[in-house]
Amino acid sequence: MPNKTAATIPLTENDQQYYSGQYGPLQNTTGGTKDVWEFPDLNTTLISNFDAIGGTQVRDTGNFAVHALATATTVPSGANLITSSNVIVTDTTNNTIKISPAIANGQFIFLDLTDIATGDNYGSYSYLTLNDIISNFQLAYTGDGQILTKISRSQILFHTRRAMQELSYDVLKAYKSQELTVPTNLTIPIPRDYVNYTNVAWADQLGIMHTIYPLWGLSGNPTELPIIDGATGVPTQSSYGNNLDASQSVIEDRWKDANDREVVGDYDPYDDSGVYNYQWWKQAYGGRYGLDPETTQRNGWFSINQRTGMFTFSASLVGQVIQLSYISDGLSVDLNSIVPKLAEEAFYAQILYRVAMTRNDVDGGTKAFLKRDSYVKTRNAKLRLSELKLDEIVQVFRGQSKWIKH
DSSP states (O other): OOOOOBOOOSSOOOHHHHHHOEEEEEEOOSSSOEEEEEOTTOSBOOOOSBSSTTOOBOSSOOSEEEEEESSTTOOOOGGGEEOGGGEEEEETTTTEEEEEEEEOTTOEEEEEEOHHHHHHHTTGGGEEEHHHHHHHHHHHHBSTTSSBSOOOHHHHHHHHHHHHHHHHHHTSOOEEEEEEEOOTTOEEEOOTTEEEEEEEEEEOTTOOEEEOEEOTTSSOOOSOOBOBOTTTOOBOBOTTSOBOBOSSOHHHHHHHTOOHHHHHTOOOTTOOTTSSOSOGGGTTTTTTTTOOTTTOOSSOEEEEETTTTEEEEOGGGTTOEEEEEEEEOSTTSOTTOEEEGGGHHHHHHHHHHHHHHTOTTSOHHHHHHHHHHHHHHHHHHHHHTTOOOHHHHHHHHHGGGOOOOO
């Protein structure tokens, strides 16, 4: 599930606003100067990088720029750009901004989204925000005559986040991926919102991905490194009675320096060690017999070091560009985080069931019904989001009828 900045769902943007990310020019017709402007039709929540006019910078960059234009035909450029320190967002609901200096009567303002914000907006109609989910749930499922007659928004928010977490594992599949370069120390920190990996691969010069396999016990990443007394085999302690730990794992150091070719069973035609003798027809005589497929590959290995919170890679991958794909639980984001519309009913059912299970005023029969309803709608959402396409399935089956020829 992508994490975009799109917040509003109705089709309020026109084609220019959607495709180019541009809004305006808008003319000031108030008869005086105007420093507050609203852009409610934009499907992107505006973000400024300052907290007040000329105030403190709170983020690296915002997602839009504002130009002050003398006429409607003036071309937006760096010459008429209002500096970002003089533009702030005062209300994200209606995309209200305040600028300095104010626009004179009869002049124009032009808003331009950044390329990233414009790209994030593409396809936003197929998503809802968590804020929309909560508001819609309050409207449809709470109040007089409903199952939940009285419940606070904070309670709904808690159960919405729990539903987001559970659905992200198996239904929404909050897949994320990062393009990284393996550094010389062969370690990369685990991403902040990481739950579990789905794939790790390196890219060759053609951009083709090659799967990097986990260690599968080939080497190890100890979780503790107690310093052992060489004579007694007992861990040594500090003067405070705590076990002393080594600064670095011997196992990890040895694996870091390991030559992959010595692990995978590859051989050097100019080195006949371990081979019958140096004759061309006996170069690898018996050398590849009985090799384990888990280790007989040339893509390298990775492991997850829980002690250091790092992904570690084998020596052959240093400098390689990799793609780390993983699942997030969706909880590292805010109420503008988005969920597919295809899973909307599953969200409502999950929230309703979870809230009802904590209430004494909901009878057991209703709770059992809501549990079944939640299961059914979650299953339906999973099927809808499975992205199974008939033509793609047919293409796969066609591959099963290939003739194998010598």
